[in-house]
Amino acid sequence: MPRVAAAVVALVLVLVVALWCAAAAQNLSSVSDLSGLYSLRASLGLRARDWPRRVDPCTSWAGVACSAAGRVVGVDLSGLRRTRLGRQGPQFAVDGLRNLTQLRSFNATRFALPGPIPDWFGRDLAPTFAVLVLRHASVVGSIPDSLSGTAGLTVLVLARNAITGNIPPTLGQLANLTVLDLSRNALSGPIPASFGALASLSYLDLSSNFLSGPVPLALGTIRDLKTLILGNNSLTGSIPSQLGDLSSLIVLDLIFNSLAGSLPDDLKNLRSLQNLSLGDNTLSGSLSAGLFASLTRLQSIKLSHNNFSGALPDSLWSLSELRVFDVSFNNLTGILPDLMPAVANENISGALFDLSSNLYYGVISPHFRSIFTRFVMVDISNNYLEGALPVDNASNNISFGLNCFKDAINQRKPEECLQFYTERGLSYDGNVTQSPHPSSTSKKGHRNLKYILIGTLGSTLVLMISILLLVYCLKRSGGPRVEQQESGGAAGTPGGGTQASSVAVNLSAVGEAFHYEQLVRATSGFSDVNLIKHGHSGDIYRGVLEIGVSIVVKRINILVRKDAYAAELDLFSKGLHRRLVPFIGHCLENENEKFLVYKYVPNGDLCRALQRKPEPEEGFHSLDWLKRLKIATGIAEALCYFHHECSPPLVHRTSEQSISGPPATCAYDVYCFGKILLELVTGKLGISGSSDATTNDMLDHTLPYINMYEKGLVAKIVDPFLVVDEDHLEEVWAMAIVAKSCLDPKPSRRPPMRHILKALENPLKVVREDNNSGSARLRATSSRGSWNAAFMGSWRRSSSEIASVPGQLREDQVLRHSGTTRSQGSGGEQSFSRKRPSKEIFPEPSGLRDMED
16 A cells, blocks of 8 residues: 555654644753753764754754744654664663653654663653654564553554564553554554544554454444554454444555455445455455445455455446456456446546456447556456457457457367356357468467466566566476485486476467468578577577567477477466466477467566666666565466466366475475575576576575574675665565575475465565464464474585674574574664564475475
């Protein structure tokens, strides 16, 4: 919720600035205030350039605001820095605030105050105190009950710290509170019902913690509440109907919990609601016809990854302000209405329309097709829609695969479509036109589109990583070894994996058959000008078919790679996933050369994206962290599909159906994926491409800096062109830990892809301890000890891990260390990284045999 986060920051800034504006630049008139300020200057170790001596603090000290009477009313430490000596042992030492008897606000955003909030905070602060902002301030420990003694508090922001324990119910006594933000901590236990007494509260954010239990009914009594964000916790039970009484509510975010049941009809009373996010729960039932009729201001609806069924109500299509609509991965069904959605009449384009992975069927009417021109990204894939394709086959912003459209590429088999329609007593026109080859018609598509593994999202558009993840197919087809064979492992299997020597493929089920002459013309005779790169299993060329479709052609020499093309075709015949690059067809006419044809993806590969460095004069910025995390998550989604879901076509997926791939092959894939994660973290190219001495030396140098108990070490290997703040550094640290677990020398100790995917979707839970998780979906068979060993315990390649990092503790020493573990990061701020991986995200692997046996 970037817009919401920006809104609360703006609100806090307005309140702080209002206090500053009310304070005229007068000379300090209070000896007590002067004593308090100098006490803060000493205890915090502030630099003389920010708080110089022998000048008036009211007029010359950065962040100090005074009233017209010359009394200190505000202290803002954000942007200030400590001296070198002050950075050596920073603490939450702010006793000087006690002397500021007319203080109204204290802001320490991004100023490290390592340690717990003092118990005297609520007891000894000035009665005028109203604003406390400790965002991203390295605060640890629990929230003291005494904080409720600050009766005049209106803003309390403790977000993005490492605060643990339960939320004290006494916070419900802060009757004047308007903003409460405790997000992105490690809080556990229930949400206090006493919050219902916060009658003035307008903003409540408790997201990204480990909170459990139900959503309190009492929250429905906070009449002025405009923003309620409880996402990314372990909340259970149903959504209380009392939330429908929040007539002022603008944002309701309950995403990624374990909420069940149906949506209460009372939500229709939220007439001010603009953002509704309920995705990634286990909600079920149908969406009632009257639910959206009165929610006319809705701009964003996110209901994906639930179990909703039935048809979408017609009232939904009357929402003229809708910009984001995501109901993917549910069991919704029916025929799309014969009407023009109201959003199609607006001048402002929407961002996302996602109806994928449901059970919609029938023909899309001409009126409804207008929606495809109004959204930047449209995904209607993995349904059973039929008839003529409502858009051009070459459309770049619309995903329509795995339906039953005529004359379209990447559709379901006619028999599968017929079965679906027959089981429901529906008529189906199964006359799916097939072309013998692309040159036979200028407008007809290909019968079946299969895929090849890629990375995923960029920023607002999909960042396709096509060439890099051809490596996945190379691995499946016996590609070069990228991992040293382990002593005792299966002979001839890199990384303890095994690869088939021959594959039986039904070629008629895999794309279109091209003639050799067509590919020669498309690539200008396979000229060097069109050569993209020399791949492991063949050379890769760019080309354009006669019908104008841009393609990529892989030219495989079977004298060198005998079964590579057959293994890839076999993979394409099974791979049906949105995170894969479209496979168009093949040419197998020549005896010594085989050709595979893919759709051309214009955004380049990961290697190219990482190679490009920031060029301010061109307005280009290096691949930022959010893009890297999305790329990693997208790759993990596709690998997870191949390992745990790839199976013969089913009418519809269920959460319980899972077909795993061969354990050795899966372990090999996980190892290679770990190398890709390291490339994303370090920016060092070539880690995933080979296993030569240079690469092994690079791993030996890099891996010792990845320690589950020392966040600060990972900063030494992060890509220097990757700009991350302390907040994102935790996510980088988490990805590095996952990468190291993937690179475990023992194949059986590498985590399965479904656990890796969960970790990348929730990176903060990897590095934060969860002692009271209530998530029924993930906590089964959890064992922290098992995963400690899986992550770090087995990595004993050599003593170089200790010797190569000056001053680094052995992991067993860290485990026995009883004090607080510290690391010095940039700016000398203390990193509280002694947190352990979430048992929710990494349940103990069961049933995995050691490949060495």
